[in-house]
Amino acid sequence: MIRIEARPQPSAMMAYATPVLAVLLTMVFGGVLFAALGKDPFQAIATIFWEPVFGEFSFYYRPQLLVKGAPLVLIAIGLALGFKAGIWNIGAEGQYIVGAICGAAMGLAFYPTESVFIFPLMVLAGAVGGCIWALIPGVLKVKFGTNEILVSLMLVYVAEQLLASMSLGLLKNPEGFGFPGSRNLQQYPSAHNAELIANTGMHWGVVAALIAVIFSYILLTRHRLGFAIRVTGEAPRAARFGGVNPSRLILFCLGVSGLLAGLAGMFEVAGPAGQISIDFNVGYGFTAIIVAFLGRLNPIGIVLAGLLMALTYIGGDIAQSQLGLPAAAIQVFQGMLLFFLLALDLLTNYRVRFGTPEAAT
């Protein structure tokens, strides 16, 4: 007979081992999935995980790792703060969109003036936009006890409609021959989030992500607020007796995660994406949820997880063009990873025992 027994303390070894195990299991089952789709599983896995980093064209793909990883890490760092405290912001996609819209709007408002102040102003606008969008569920939760999961998610759909409206209306390129989408910020030097070092993929978003990682690490390990976040997540009642103000914590966690998601959107629209368009968002806000869990809500873990997820995006694109692997297969692959991760977490918090239980004493 198999029994599960709660561990008195979560196993530290298992906490490190489960993400690795989950990735390996996902590779195995992903291989089965690819085989079912009629592709060579080994070649597909190699294309996704090996090709972008060590393959023939890796000089092109490696910078992409930073370009795609930065928004994921930036968003996931913010989400992890909330998740740790049991505050579920799952609307990062919406905050990302609103950050992008605000950032781009700020830049386009100055077009065609050139000034060094424009880009910092755009950064500010993106951060504020994302922050406000996330504070809506925050304030509603604090004031009325509304469920932040549902509200933040509803706001994703609202943001998507707003994005469509902006790219067809207010922010539409007046010289765009009627095509939807804004002016291209890549052609507007003051607003362009260009690569800081050519051909490295290193742009301001990557810098921001690194700063966020360092700050969040210090916050969680060295600061009183980080302690409050951890206690609230593990024992909400104890936290309240310990003098933690739950309302302020909710607003802080949602505000910071929205701010970071907004920044991610702003850096994306000013750099790699270039313009506000109807299909500007590609689901980073949702993938970042997987990144946060895969990184065990730990800042350093999130960096590794973000890079790995970026790898699956890039490798997925390659596999799509070289092997004809459907784009959705990568989405399934990423979803599978989260499943295995959650299932394997059992080993961290519980011990699996074989044999019949001893008589109770």
Added chain:
Amino acid sequence: MDLSAINPILLIAAMIAASTPILLAAIGELVVERAGVLNLGVEGMMITGAVCGFIIAVNTGSPAVGFIAAALGGAVLSLLFAFLTQVALANQVASGLALTLFGLGLSALLGQSYVGIKPPRMGDTPLGPLADIPVIGPILFGHDIIVYLGLLIVAGTWATLKFTRAGLILRAVGENHDAAHALGYKVKRIRTLAIMFGGACAGLGGAYISLIRVPQWTEGMTAGVGWIALALVVFASWKPWRVLLGAYLFGGITQLQLNLQGAGVAIPVEYLAMSPYIVTIIVLVILSADKSRAPGSLGRTFHASQ
């Protein structure tokens, strides 16, 4: 703008049809939550049901078989959630999110070769002369069978929860799983069954969108209906009849904004399309003051040795 283009009778009939997917998904989730489980994967199960139903209906030529397949598809996917939360004791919020992300990907993968195909049409319900009654006829008796099935499920759920022993046990498990366990009820088995019921209902709701409402397959076509259904359960204070009321409210708004778009109201299409989501938020705000009705063990993991 030409509001006279909107026929009130057809509008009300369309509102009832528009609310059916939300109604089905919400009544399923209501049963799951009454059993003490919070499954945030409704959206994922709906879209999986939508694609399963669509594929089977196209291949067999029978929408009825499609709906059965949709219910099965939703239930099978929900088993993944049941495994994660009941066996692997994983966090329910995270597991539900995983289910939605996975379902969205899986459905896109399954449905990729079905884009742009028209599914077989569902026949009208043979209610004979009833449908010919002026005004009431088209509103009440002019629908397809799934609309009535939805109402039947709501009535059945209400009666089961209120009057039967099975309903009482389900509620006991949801209110206090430790007490129910102590009385000898199989908490995990009951919850797994409830989760599967929720999955089947969500699958039916999804298939209603892909086979009847739209009818076509497009990626991500449920567009948040599953999440609105989750909000609806809160709105309904976990009571079946109020789910019905809420579903008509939301279905009504969805349909109304579509009709207003068609009538060429001066409000941009995008802002009209936002309205169901904004209304959901507003309703949540108004109703979330009263949390007392929530099942006592909602969202808590049950482990027998604790």
